[in-house]
Amino acid sequence: MPELPEVETIARGVNKSLRGDRIVEGWFSSYPQPFKTPPSKQASGLANRTILAVHRTGKHIVFELGVPDRSTAHADSESGRDAGNADPGSSRAAPPDAHSSDAQWIVHLGMTGRLLVAKPECVPAPHTHARLTLASGLELRFVDPRRFGRLEFRNLARHAAFQRPGAEPLEIGAKQFAALFRERHLPIKAALLNQSLLSGVGNIYADESLFHAGIRPRRRTDRISVSEYTRLRQAMRQVLRHAIRLGGSSVSDYVDADGERGFFQVEHCVYQRTGEPCRCCQTPIRRVLVAGRGTHYCPNCQR
DNA sequence: CATTTCACCTGGTGGC
DNA sequence: TGCCACCAGGTGAAAT
Numbered sequence: 001m002p003e004l005p006e007v008e009t010i011a012r013g014v015n016k017s018l019r020g021d022r023i024v025e026g027w028f029s030s031y032p033q034p035f036k037t038p039p040s041k042q043a044s045g046l047a048n049r050t051i052l053a054v055h056r057t058g059k060h061i062v063f064e065l066g067v068p069d070r071s072t073a074h075a076d077s078e079s080g081r082d083a084g085n086a087d088p089g090s091s092r093a094a095p096p097d098a099h100s101s102d103a104q105w106i107v108h109l110g111m112t113g114r115l116l117v118a119k120p121e122c123v124p125a126p127h128t129h130a131r132l133t134l135a136s137g138l139e140l141r142f143v144d145p146r147r148f149g150r151l152e153f154r155n156l157a158r159h160a161a162f163q164r165p166g167a168e169p170l171e172i173g174a175k176q177f178a179a180l181f182r183e184r185h186l187p188i189k190a191a192l193l194n195q196s197l198l199s200g201v202g203n204i205y206a207d208e209s210l211f212h213a214g215i216r217p218r219r220r221t222d223r224i225s226v227s228e229y230t231r232l233r234q235a236m237r238q239v240l241r242h243a244i245r246l247g248g249s250s251v252s253d254y255v256d257a258d259g260e261r262g263f264f265q266v267e268h269c270v271y272q273r274t275g276e277p278c279r280c281c282q283t284p285i286r287r288v289l290v291a292g293r294g295t296h297y298c299p300n301c302q303r
Numbered sequence: 304c305a306t307t308t309c310a311c312c313t314g315g316t317g318g319c
Numbered sequence: 320t321g322c323c324a325c326c327a328g329g330t331g332a333a334a335t
Contacts, residue, residue, distance in 0.1 A: 002328060033312080059329080111328055112313080127313085146312045148329060186306060195330075202328055251328065252315080272327095292308065294326075308334070316326080 002109040004169060004200030005243035005264065006254055008056045010115050013257030014140070015054035017117045022050045022069065022135040028151075029129040034144055036106075036152035045153040046105060046132065053098035058164035058199025060108050061115065064101035103155050106162050110148025116141045117257045164199040169236055172198070178229035181221040188224060188232075189217035190291035201236065204249055204271045207296045209236040211270045216302045217295045218288070242267065270296040 002010070026046045028039030035042065050066040107115060118124075118139050124131065130142035130151060142151065154162065167180065180198070181191050191197055192206040201209070210217050212235035215228055224232075248254060248262030251272065255261055269279050274287040274296060283300040 006328075108329085110312095110330080144312095145314065146327090146329095148312070150330090184305080190306080193329085204328065249328080254328075291306095293329095306335085308332105310332085311330090314327090316324105318324090319322090 003202035006248035011056040033147040063105035064098040065103040106152040108150040112146045113144040113149030166199040177233040184221045
């Protein structure tokens, strides 16, 4: 589900709700699959840190975290919550500053991952693999039925900051975009899905971008002209920006951090419209396999 | 090395 | 109703 527009929507939502909040403690399920960092290390690494900012890079959500607030940890364990609350220097007094980030929590949602801001009394969904309790009283929950998602904690004193593997689709220039693909020899759809080239485009937005550019998904990257790449980049930018404005695509169960569905699925021209008439020329949309993924295109509009 | 295929998971859907 | 095959937004390891 989560491609660039969905991940962007979730990151914005979490940032809005939790920026400046403090992580009191983390709970992680015993399944090893969703974790790049062992659960115990994530829990101890996250505790008592302030969330300075939450942002998207590629398909990853990155939490920028401040240094652990030891005074709060002591106050909580020795003299109860009152001491922490009475101290104006603790909890939310300091303005969040992402540049002073001391650690990062990196969330990848895989196919079915969700990140939800919830009230603690709200019953957790099945397949909830992580819960962070926050000083505000809210909870952040990571839910992921298929367990393709990944959670990682990085202490920046000892590890480099997270970097997306490829270029950012909304930042790359026209010249670099064409250069990225022209010397390769694979179907353009496969190239668009390769995150080490371009980070953020997935199955939905690859198909939609190729439709709007009028390019067939099986065309090889080395046989597409520079002017076609200019069109493709333009189409991709417009599709991604429009999808972000509509809160992403809710194909089956995608929801944002507040549990709200997106609306870009209504605008899909080809994705999961096999056999339905093209919105442009009425030709039935065709489905084929490219790079092992279901791929949808209009045989008339795309050449 | 570049490219392609497949395994990793659970759940929903549609055919018989 | 039950059983089964097939499909799903992603990625990285293994095979070619």
